Amino acid sequence: MGLYGRTAEQELLSDLLAGARAGASGTLVLRGEAGIGKTALLDWLAAEAKSSAGEDPVRVLRVTGIEPEADIAFGGLVQLLWPVQERLASLPGPQAAALGAVLGSGEQRGSDRFLTGLAVLTLLAELAEDGLVLCLVDDAQWLDQATAEAMLFAARRLAAERVAMVFAARDGGFTAAGLPEQPLDRLQDVDARRLLAQAGVAPILHQQVLTASAGNPLALLEFAAARRQQAGHPVPLSVPDRVLAAFRARIAQLPERTRLLVLVAAAEGRGELPLVLEAAKLLGIGLGDLEQAELAELVHVMHGTLTFRHPLIASAAYQGAPLARRLAVHQALAEAADDPDCRARHLAAAATSPDESIAAELAAAAERARARTAYAAAARLFEHAARIAPEPDRQAELLAEAARQALVAGLAPLAVELADRAEARTGTAAVRVGLAPLRAAAAAEVDDHGHAAGLLLHRAAEASPDDAASLLRTAADQAWQAGDAGVVRDAARQLHALGADDSVATAWAALTEEKYDDALARLRRVLARGGDGREQPACPTLPPRLLVAAGALGDDEAALRVAEAELTRCREEALIGSLPQALEAWAEVLVVTGRYREAKAAVAEAEEIARDIGLRRRLARLATVRARIAAVQGDEDRALAAGLPGSEGPPHTAVLALLDLGLGRTEKVLERLEAVPAGWPQATLMPLAAAADQVEAAVRLGEPERAAEPLQRFSAWAHAAGTSWGRAVVLRCRALLAEVDALDNVDPDNLYAGALRLHEGSGRPFEQARTELAYGEWLRRSRRRSHAREPLRAALAVFEQLRAAPWAERARAELLATGEVLATAKPTADNLVDRLTPQELQVVRLAAAGQSSREIAAQLFLSRRTVEHHLYKAYPKLGVGSRRDLARLDLG
Structure with a gap:
């Protein structure tokens, strides 16, 4: 045809x-x-x-x-x-x-x-x-x-x-x-008539068939074959439903034994003729009863496989059969099946009342699905087992397993629903306590960390001391993510009362009270020992605690080390679902250390994987990383475009404030940052990091008093953290205030000079360039033009390297004001790398390091051919012709 x-x-x-x-x-x-x-x-x-x-x-x-x-x-x-x-x-x-x-x-x-x-x-x-x-x-x-x-x-x-x-x-x-x-649209009349003519339908019948089929090809052929009008069908029926009805009518004309055998085939589903015939034998029918269905062209048999000419025929055969007959067929298929999964499915379909033995077979099938990483299938099988299990506690146990598998499968809303149903099935405190981490993790996966924290805190009151300690540690994790300082402190207090102090929870509680010395000393010890077995989070949405500890300390080296270790683990073990979070953490450190190209490549890889596997909320967090680079570079369109739903909140607010500062919108900077809720517990990760922006905006606006509180907090943190870049930024902020006499008897020159000494080797080039720019601006305003040129030149070089356009423009303007004659920038080796896409850059760097296409493919989760495709696209952009040439290039 x-x-x-x-x-x-x-x-x-x-x-x-x-x-x-x-x-x-x-x-x-x-x-x-x-x-x-x-x-x-x-x-x-x-x-x-x-x-x-x-x-x-x-x-x-x-x-x-x-x-x-x-x-x-x-x-x-x-x-x-x-x-x-x-x-x-x-x-x-x-x-x-x-x-x-x-x-x-x-x-x-x-x-x-x-x-x-x-x-x-x-x-x-x-x-x-x-x-x-x-x-x-x-x-x-x-x-x-x-x-x-x-x-x-x-x-x-x-x-x-x-x-x-x-x-x-x-x-x-x-x-x-x-x-x-x-x-695929329905056929136009002219094509439909050609199809009918090819099928041998008399022209006199064409219009009747066309009207009934509405251009659906299968309907055209079926209605034509039936040689009957379809006008008797109720108008509301869709065309596929009319076709289904037509198939039911054709099946009804078959002998009873043939109808039963067709029903067996429809219920079996896979077309395994030996299984169909074995079940048929149990029902008193056999292969000979299939002949009429073949002659009616409803089924085909070839190479031991029975197939329906169209899936709607199987649906018509199954749906048109009485319930008692369907149950008998499933029972026969269960008895005939060798495959335990197939047997479990048919036993469940045949069940009419609760049955623990069938529930156990379904649970065993679910375990097999879980072992093969088919977590969604495992969740549904456990849920089905719960429906058949007779005892409420057993139902709760199976529903809890279903929720766990749904969570691993990325079906967070379903996991929440299943966990809640499990909770409703039991009246035992111990079971409720056991369900609490699962319910909290499910709630957190739908981005409700606050609810998760509260639930854990509530259940901890019913738990044994050991279980309570575990619940409270996770509650502190969730509350920190949710920004609930009260729950963080409550969880830490209860852990202390149990004699089960947790270093990280206690540190977070101290941070919410601005006790930086105590908090950061604890986190420093956690990093030094590399964790004590309790540092890995209990929920997939929570970042590794060691990474959070490094971030709170502002320790870029440690953060990079932890992030790279997590990346290596994900790549070596092919943990694709965990890789986007590891790449995000790595990219965040790359951004603050000025490695923008690598950060963009990491974010691009993370976004591609997150899109591929449906991690929509991870995409929002990755958008904030991209937005920070865009903010530094003064690209407002790109910074705002990165603000995906779910990326709002204090971290994204800080990014937009930095953008405003670069573009000279100082009042907007203060409006944004002063609106951040007081007591936000992740103080070291956002308000403190943005404190320098608040100080600069307040000074430039002529309202230095608005800088006092953020600078006081930042200074306390920087002193406790002990990082050279943090202490340097504090000195820069104090120098800015000294310029406008907000600090009595303090010489800005000494403060700037001290800041620059601390910046040397600190690893944060953007912050160092900001200090050099501020120093150069002050020197130029103090009529020390020749002295101003050196820090301004250094700042300009870094800003140009980072593509920080508004900051580079400020540095150029200041240099021109000193009498400097600026030459047109010459192309550098960096321009070559800029020609590459993020994925091409990843591939050529690995190839330059001597890795084979196969090894690169395994690392980047690509095929070998795709790796070679990226290499061949990159070669002409870089002006090279082979892998050997790559090793001679400076790829950053």
Whole structure:
């Protein structure tokens, strides 16, 4: 049967195929209602790929989502990759282990739910070394979530692997954000009539069929085959529903034994003929009863597989059967099944009352799904087990497990709901206490750290001393994130009363009371010992405590060390879900130490991964890091564009204040920073860091009294922290105030000179350049023009290197006012690196260090071909022709 009215779609698919052959991988989602022709287009594309291959080999991998198997972990991926499982040995170790666990050929298991997606990407890239790979996914709306996550992760990261991937999905199902989509419209009358003519329908019947089918190709063929008017159907019925009704009518005309066998096949779902026949035998029917369904062209049997001509036929067969018959069929399938997951699914479908034995089988299936990192499937199976379990406490236990798996799967709202339901099922204090960390973690994942902290604090009162201490430590973590100073202090007090003092919680409590000496001394000890086993946060949204400790101390070296260690761990263990947070922490340190290019590359990588795996809230936090660079560089559009929903709050306020300061909007700086809520507990991370901006704005505005309080806090912190850059900034602030006589009998010259001595080697070039600029401005105003030039030149050099345009303009203006003649800036080696994209920069730096394409691919979670694609794009930009040449370049 030919395709009519699909010329545009065929051209789009042909272009996708041609691009992949040329080395530009691509993905497309075909979207439309049931019967609109999605499968026909996939069939056409598979045939087109083979017919146009010529001498080039082509491999077609296909998978069809199956509605009854939507909860079977990785069922779709097994179907897709089973024909190529022998290629697993070519993958890096962790990836091979992940796919081995999925396909049942390995013992090792991954701990990251996205590792399987990376393994799929690498496997497809390896297959593409032999020729074009075409991946076709039909009925994607019915893929199990683990398969969908893995395939979408791979699809979004395809670049230069000679892979084309096409998903076909119904309207309203299968979310594929970021992938290009092509909607399929119904056929125009002229194309519909051509299709009917090809099907041998008499012209006299065309109008009746056209009216009833409304241009849906499947409806056209089915209604034409039935040779009957559809006007008797109620008008509100959609076309797919009318087709479903037509299929039910055709099934109803089959012999009773055939109808029963068709029902068995529909309930089984996978098309495994041996299992269908074994269950049929238990019901007193057999293979001979299938003949009438084949003759009616409702089903096809080939190579031991039974398939329905269209998924709607299976739906019609199942939905049209009486309940008692459906239950009997599922019971027979359960008895006939060898696969324990399949048995559990059919036992659950056959259950009509609570049954602990069935609940136990579902829980065992959930454990197997969890072991394969199919956490969403595990959550649903545990939840189903809870519905069948007879005892409330057992229901609570299973719901709690379901919530844990939902949390790991990234389904935070579902985790909250399941945890709340678990709480409602039990009246035992011990069980409630056990649920508290889970409920708090789920609440925190939906960005309600305040609720999480309060819940933990409340439950700690019911807990044993050991459990209470654990709850209180986590409560302090959550309260710190939420900005609830009262709960931070309360948790620390209760820990002290229990004799279970926690270094970090106590330090945070001290910070909220501005007891900097005590707080920072504790954090310094935590960093020195590297943690005591309790320093890792209990919730995925909380940053590692060591990293927070380093940030609170302003210890850039320590923060960089901790962040790099976390990055290394994530890369070596392929912890893709944890990598964006590690990259964010690393980028924050890179920004303050002036390594903007590296910071942008880290943020770009983190954003790409976060988008790929759906970490929307992480994107908001990453936006604040990007916004800070834009603020320094005076790029207002970019700074404001980075303000994604969820990135608002004191940290983003500080970024916007810095932007305003650079652009000369001093009153706005003070308005923003003075509006930050008093008592915000992360004082060392935002208000203190912005104190210097408040001081400078107040001085420039002629209102130095507004600088007194922020400077007092910052000075106390800098003294306790002992960092040279912090003490230098304090001296700069005092010098600014001394310039306007806000400090009596203090010589600004001595203060500036002292600040510059402290800045030497402190590792914060932007802060040092700000001090040099302020000093040069003061010297020039004091008519010491020749003395002013040296600090102004130094400041200008740094500002130009950082692309800090408004600050560089100030430095230039001051230099001109001293009589300096400024030469046009000459191109530097940095200009070469600026030509690269963030990912190209990462790739060339690793290549210059001697790493192979395969090693780089494993580090950056890319395919080897994509790495080489980035290298070949980078070479002409850098003016080199090989990896050997890269080693001679200064890549920063």
